[in-house]
Amino acid sequence: ELASRMKVKASEVIAKLMSLGVMATMNQAVDVDTAMLIATDFGYEVEQGITEEIGIQMFEEAEEGGEMQPRSPVVTVMGHVDHGKTSILDAIRKTDVAVGEAGGITQHIGAYHVRSSAGDVTFVDTPGHAAFTEMRSRGAQITDLVILVVAADDGVMDQTREAINHAQAAGVPILVAVNKIDKPNADIDRVKRELSDLNLAPEDWGGQTVYCETSAKKNIGIDNLMESIQLVAEMLELKADPTRKAKGRVVEAQLDKGRGAVATVLVQEGTLNRGDHFVVGQFSGKVRAMLDDKGRPIKKAGPSIPVEVQGLSGVPSAGDEFLVVTDEKMAKSVSSARALKAREMELGATSKISLDKLFEKM
Ligand code: GTP
Numbered sequence: 167e168l169a170s171r172m173k174v175k176a177s178e179v180i181a182k183l184m185s186l187g188v189m190a191t192m193n194q195a196v197d198v199d200t201a202m203l204i205a206t207d208f209g210y211e212v213e214q215g216i217t218e219e220i221g222i223q224m225f226e227e228a229e230e231g232g233e234m235q236p237r238s239p240v241v242t243v244m245g246h247v248d249h250g251k252t253s254i255l256d257a258i259r260k261t262d263v264a265v266g267e268a269g270g271i272t273q274h275i276g277a278y279h280v281r282s283s284a285g286d287v288t289f290v291d292t293p294g295h296a297a298f299t300e301m302r303s304r305g306a307q308i309t310d311l312v313i314l315v316v317a318a319d320d321g322v323m324d325q326t327r328e329a330i331n332h333a334q335a336a337g338v339p340i341l342v343a344v345n346k347i348d349k350p351n352a353d354i355d356r357v358k359r360e361l362s363d364l365n366l367a368p369e370d371w372g373g374q375t376v377y378c379e380t381s382a383k384k385n386i387g388i389d390n391l392m393e394s395i396q397l398v399a400e401m402l403e404l405k406a407d408p409t410r411k412a413k414g415r416v417v418e419a420q421l422d423k424g425r426g427a428v429a430t431v432l433v434q435e436g437t438l439n440r441g442d443h444f445v446v447g448q449f450s451g452k453v454r455a456m457l458d459d460k461g462r463p464i465k466k467a468g469p470s471i472p473v474e475v476q477g478l479s480g481v482p483s484a485g486d487e488f489l490v491v492t493d494e495k496m497a498k499s500v501s502s503a504r505a506l507k508a509r510e511m512e513l514g515a516t517s518k519i520s521l522d523k524l525f526e527k528m
């Protein structure tokens with residue numbers, strides 16, 4: 167059933183299962199994790215809904231854990247250079263009620279979760295538009311909503327258009343923040359006009375796009391921006407199942423002198439627990455420790471929560487999928503199979519070397 171859904175031969179799926187150390191026959195049911203990993207290797211993304219249809223056992227598992235609950239929006243801030251992206255994020259972080267509790271922002275990770283009176287929002291700090299596109303090209307759609315920052319004194323510029331193109335190509339809704347309204351030469355109507363020409367007409371002009379007027383510098387309109395994010399997010403009806411095994415994406419990763427390979431992971435489905443075994447890109451590991459975005463140790467993290475995970479066997483790439491699996495054996499066999507495949511493809515690009523030859527060399 168799984169093979170036919172992926173339009174491949176059953177023998178290929180069985181061979182793949184064997185390469186992962188799972189001895190399976192044609193009519194054997196495989197668990198959701200295994201099916202997901204196999205599907206990923208064949209270039210398929212398995213959604214919970216599709217998973218339900220794949221097999222009886224999988225259907226049951228999906229049903230058992232099928233508890234969709236609202237989750238906070240994941241937001242990316244984009245816009246032209248110097249239009250105030252960082253300043254807006256800084257102003258928003260000052261409103262975070264959790265910061266006071268933690269005694270200030272102790273560290274920077276590539277994503278952070280802000281608790282505000284309007285509601286919770288997770289911000290992903292993408293270093294640039296290229297990173298957004300790179301992530302998307304690898305199937306890592308992590309953003310629910312883009313905040314497009316346009317300086318009122320400067321108007322629509324090259325990277326504003328670029329950001330719009332990226333967001334629209336990804337099908338992500340755009341909320342406009344017209345920033346620097348405190349400037350004497352600010353011209354909000356001009357920004358609205360220019361953006362209307364790019365299919366982003368404001369609501370008060372009969373369009374569909376939500377606009378917020380802000381001054382990050384003078385702290386004007388920031389609360390309203392947070393409320394507007396919630397309003398737009400509500401329409402998206404964002405949900406996730408916190409009861410299943412965690413699945414997420416790597417936002418950034420690096421080698422830390424003291425702690426080894428660490429990755430900032432945005433949990434998208436399920437709940438990630440300390441002690442969980444996982445596969446991440448070509449690597450595997452066990453969650454040895456987890457820190458939240460304020461540097462506090464935590465034991466679990468649910469959907470839309472970014473965490474820094476320690477206990478990886480290597481440094482993955484931004485955009486890599488992070489998947490919790492049943493045990494260490496599964497984690498190791500899948501990651502090594504993936505690493506081997508990656509090497510095979512790398513070698514295959516220069517010379518036609520078979521997998522057997524690769525083993526001989528090793
Ligand atoms: P890049 O990351 O370099 O693309 O810039 P950015 O979009 O993050 O802009 P940033 O927040 O660094 O702000 C650029 C400059 O604009 C800084 O000097 C800010 O102080 C200033 N600035 C940001 N927001 C405002 C605002 O609302 N009003 C005024 N007057 N200045 C602002």
Ligand code: MG
Nearest residue numbers: 250251252253
């Ligand atoms: Mg910046």
